[in-house]
Amino acid sequence: xxxxxxxxxxxxETPVQATLRRAMFVLLVTIALGxxxxxxxxxxxxxxxxxxxxxxxxxxxxxxxxxxxxxxxVGSNLGRVAALTEENSLLRAENARxxxxxxxxxxxDGQNRELRRLLRFDAGEEVRTIAARVIADTGGPYxxxxxxxxxxxxxxxxxxxxxSAEGLVGRVMxxxxxxxxxxxxxxxxxxVPVLAGPNRVHAILVxxxxxxxxxxxxxxxxxxxxxxxxxxxGRGGVFPPGLPVGDVGTAVKSGGGVEVVPHVDWTRLEFVRxxxxxxxxxxxxxxx
Amino acid sequence: xLAHLDRAARAAVPGASIAALLLISLVPWIGDRAAPGLAVAxxxxxxxxxxxxxxxxxVFAIGLTHDSVADAPFGLMALVYLFVLGAARSQRFLxxxxxxxxxxxxxxxxxxxxxxIAWAGASFYYxxxxxxxxxxxxxxxxxxxxxxxxxxxxVLDTTALRRSA
Numbered sequence: 001x002x003x004x005x006x007x008x009x010x011x012x013e014t015p016v017q018a019t020l021r022r023a024m025f026v027l028l029v030t031i032a033l034g035x036x037x038x039x040x041x042x043x044x045x046x047x048x049x050x051x052x053x054x055x056x057x058x059x060x061x062x063x064x065x066x067x068x069x070x071x072x073x074v075g076s077n078l079g080r081v082a083a084l085t086e087e088n089s090l091l092r093a094e095n096a097r098x099x100x101x102x103x104x105x106x107x108x109d110g111q112n113r114e115l116r117r118l119l120r121f122d123a124g125e126e127v128r129t130i131a132a133r134v135i136a137d138t139g140g141p142y143x144x145x146x147x148x149x150x151x152x153x154x155x156x157x158x159x160x161x162x163x164s165a166e167g168l169v170g171r172v173m174x175x176x177x178x179x180x181x182x183x184x185x186x187x188x189x190x191x192v193p194v195l196a197g198p199n200r201v202h203a204i205l206v207x208x209x210x211x212x213x214x215x216x217x218x219x220x221x222x223x224x225x226x227x228x229x230x231x232x233x234g235r236g237g238v239f240p241p242g243l244p245v246g247d248v249g250t251a252v253k254s255g256g257g258v259e260v261v262p263h264v265d266w267t268r269l270e271f272v273r274x275x276x277x278x279x280x281x282x283x284x285x286x287x288x
Numbered sequence: 289x290l291a292h293l294d295r296a297a298r299a300a301v302p303g304a305s306i307a308a309l310l311l312i313s314l315v316p317w318i319g320d321r322a323a324p325g326l327a328v329a330x331x332x333x334x335x336x337x338x339x340x341x342x343x344x345x346x347v348f349a350i351g352l353t354h355d356s357v358a359d360a361p362f363g364l365m366a367l368v369y370l371f372v373l374g375a376a377r378s379q380r381f382l383x384x385x386x387x388x389x390x391x392x393x394x395x396x397x398x399x400x401x402x403x404x405i406a407w408a409g410a411s412f413y414y415x416x417x418x419x420x421x422x423x424x425x426x427x428x429x430x431x432x433x434x435x436x437x438x439x440x441x442x443v444l445d446t447t448a449l450r451r452s453a
Binding site for chain 1: 311312314315316322344345348351352353355356357358359360361362363364366367370373374406407409410412413414415418419421422423425426
């Protein structure tokens with residue numbers, strides 16, 4: 001194995017320079033510690049700094065993301081070539097099943113429209129979404145959020161819901177000029193009012209920085225089974241009602257929370273859509 | 289004049305490589321999974337070999353940038369990077385001129401301590417003891433990828449910096 005060779009001689013410091021360097025080091029450590037302590041009080045200037053840095057680095061991150069994704073996709077596609085035949089037959093079977101569901105959905109959609117017309121139901125404003133590319137994510141252990149390349153300039157504002165083709169991703173936490181940060185439903189700061197199961201039981205979906213969030217504040221008589229669908233309830237006004245979130249999982253977390261398997265595939269999340277407030281029929285935004 | 293510019297450009301190599309590795313580690317590689325701390329490895333490498341070219345204010349700024357992009361508690365990664373810088377400078381005799389395996393082991397110990405600081409800081413910030421599984425995965429990946437990072441930086445070190453020495 002190679003050896004760590006001795007490098008060129010480092011310039012010798014005078015005693016004064018060494019003292020100043022140490023003083024600077026101690027000062028910076030103190031500032032970092034101070035920021036950590038003060039940050040507990042949710043100081044907005046730190047959020048502003050984070051937003052400004054995100055805006056500043058958005059073009060760079062965008063430029064780095066494209067080739068990195070391309071390299072990753074080439075690698076994963078090569079690995080999947082061998083399994084293509086089997087995957088193809090599975091997809092055919094799934095396609096046949098989905099066609100049946102599509103027929104049912106169309107029939108129900110027709111019924112729904114007719115009933116709405118009969119009740120003179122106001123469908124609300126037009127659906128509006130803003131598309132964005134994910135340019136940085138924090139698969140880190142201390143936060144579950146991502147940075148996207150759309151911000152205030154594109155109409156993105158804090159508290160808007162963010163979805164993918166599969167379901168709810170999270171909500172906009174802060175928006176800069178050309179980038180915005182999305183708090184994922186798996187982050188421990190995320191609390192989403194949801195409805196679970198065929199009986200549409202109210203609960204709160206809470207993240208814990210893991211891959212799967214869990215349901216809290218379930219009624220005692222809530223009878224949920226693995227595979228039951230979880231959708232947003234719309235309570236609180238942040239998340240519009242009816243957005244698919246995930247399925248009830250099998251595991252029960254310590255403290256009694258029921259695990260939820262999100263519909264979103266975090267490993268393939270490349271593009272997201274931001275939902276503007278005041279949208280009526282949100283289920284049509286997500287490809288079921 | 290040209291010689292001065294050449295020296296300045298070569299002196300910027302450590303900082304530029306740390307910043308580049310930070311950006312690479314922050315882009316979405318495999319989604320919501322752990323990513324190795326490439327910039328931590330780079331700070332350790334350069335602080336051990338060329339401490340004069342890795343000033344503390346620069347490392348502090350790198351840490352705050354990491355905090356900002358990764359949405360970590362503000363100051364947390366700045367503290368972690370400063371710790372790695374201080375540890376690498378003070379343990380320089382254990383890295384420079386020693387077999388690579390020794391340097392690798394020293395880095396693993398420093399990375400372990402840095403992870404512990406990050407975990408303690410984040411737990412303090414959120415007011416609860418956070419799960420240790422995810423930080424442990426990041427630590428493992430960081431330690432395992434160190435030879436690749438150190439190898440690439442050694443090439444830079446040899447080609448860009450030694451010639452200027």
